Amino acid sequence: MNIETLEKNIGEKGYLDIEVDPSLDIFEEIEKLKKEKNAVVLAHYYQEGDIQDVADYIGDSLGLAQQAEKTNADMIVFAGVHFMAETAKILNPAKKVVLPDLSAGCSLADSAPPELFKKFLDKHPNHVVISYINCSAGIKALSDIICTSSNAPYIVESVPKDQPIIFAPDKNLGAYLIKKTGRDMLLWNGACMVHEIFSLEKIMKLKVRYPQAKIVAHPECEEHILKVADYVGSTTGILKFTQKDEGKEYIVATETGILHQMQKLSPDKVFIPAPPNNSCACNDCPYMKLNTLEKLYLCMKYEQPEILMEEELRLAAKKPIDRMLEISARHGL
Ligand code: 13P
Numbered sequence: 450m451n452i453e454t455l456e457k458n459i460g461e462k463g464y465l466d467i468e469v470d471p472s473l474d475i476f477e478e479i480e481k482l483k484k485e486k487n488a489v490v491l492a493h494y495y496q497e498g499d500i501q502d503v504a505d506y507i508g509d510s511l512g513l514a515q516q517a518e519k520t521n522a523d524m525i526v527f528a529g530v531h532f533m534a535e536t537a538k539i540l541n542p543a544k545k546v547v548l549p550d551l552s553a554g555c556s557l558a559d560s561a562p563p564e565l566f567k568k569f570l571d572k573h574p575n576h577v578v579i580s581y582i583n584c585s586a587g588i589k590a591l592s593d594i595i596c597t598s599s600n601a602p603y604i605v606e607s608v609p610k611d612q613p614i615i616f617a618p619d620k621n622l623g624a625y626l627i628k629k630t631g632r633d634m635l636l637w638n639g640a641c642m643v644h645e646i647f648s649l650e651k652i653m654k655l656k657v658r659y660p661q662a663k664i665v666a667h668p669e670c671e672e673h674i675l676k677v678a679d680y681v682g683s684t685t686g687i688l689k690f691t692q693k694d695e696g697k698e699y700i701v702a703t704e705t706g707i708l709h710q711m712q713k714l715s716p717d718k719v720f721i722p723a724p725p726n727n728s729c730a731c732n733d734c735p736y737m738k739l740n741t742l743e744k745l746y747l748c749m750k751y752e753q754p755e756i757l758m759e760e761e762l763r764l765a766a767k768k769p770i771d772r773m774l775e776i777s778a779r780h781g782l
Pocket residue numbers: 508509510511583597598599641667669682683684685
């Protein structure tokens with residue numbers, strides 16, 4: 450199939466709609482394609498279990514950016530959401546970066562449209578702009594430093610004390626950092642739809658049933674959830690905590706995909722997803738879960754949909770990411 454036919458097939462849907470032979474061993478085919486194309490599969494912890502199982506590297510946003518920066522592969526197959534694949538492309542202009550489904554966006558990234566953010570910055574000059582990596586390349590290009598949930602306190606503390614800071618787009622992570630670092634920051638009013646769904650009341654009821662269970666939470670959660678958490682950290686941080694901790698039961702206040710690795714790394718422990726404040730499975734990220742093993746296989750095979758970016762935007766967005774990577778390396782992250 451030529452590129453025009455493939456692009457037409459992807460169309461508005463954002464993914465290749467090609468039937469996959471049901472008798473095919475997709476796991477084996479993906480391994481073959483990795484070798485044939487010198488491709489690497491990078492997956493976020495929120496991906497479905499099968500995708501995590503075929504990945505060459507599974508990590509949080511910082512780990513994935515670091516892997517993307519140092520890979521020798523010719524093609525990066527990004528099993529995550531759009532801003533993550535975009536970051537990989539920003540760091541690797543010469544490599545092909547493919548995403549199984551271009552519609553795998555992020556409610557947090559969507560909460561900060563670059564035009565509005567630019568107006569906000571114009572209203573508040575002389576601020577250093579720290580943006581959480583969960584944002585578009587357009588927001589990154591308007592920022593001074595990027596951070597992730599793993600390195601955010603170090604990034605905030607790297608800014609001189611008398612320097613006013615704008616933090617975007619996550620108001621919950623921003624509020625958590627204000628408390629943790631003691632630095633006042635002007636916050637953009639964005640949030641993650643998944644991390645704002647947890648019900649404190651239902652979590653406390655679970656605590657009655659599992660009194661020994663420790664609550665672990667991602668800093669994108671709201672303050673009332675973080676207040677009752679025994680540990681707050683990035684997905685990698687939470688995973689490591691549950692591995693090292695002597696406890697046996699955990700109530701997990703982040704996206705449910707992380708439970709796959711938790712259970713694999715600590716088979717004898719019990720992991721309970723923190724319940725949402727309604728009856729749907731809303732602590733599954735609807736964007737992350739748009740990627741499927743079939744879509745991953747197709748995007749590797751046909752090398753589409755591909756992430757492409759204007760060079761001017763890429764260079765502007767790269768600067769604050771490079772600063773983040775430098776600061777992280779200085780702190781041994
Ligand atoms: P981390 O990968 O930094 O833990 O962030 C979680 C998240 O929401 C990614 O979209």
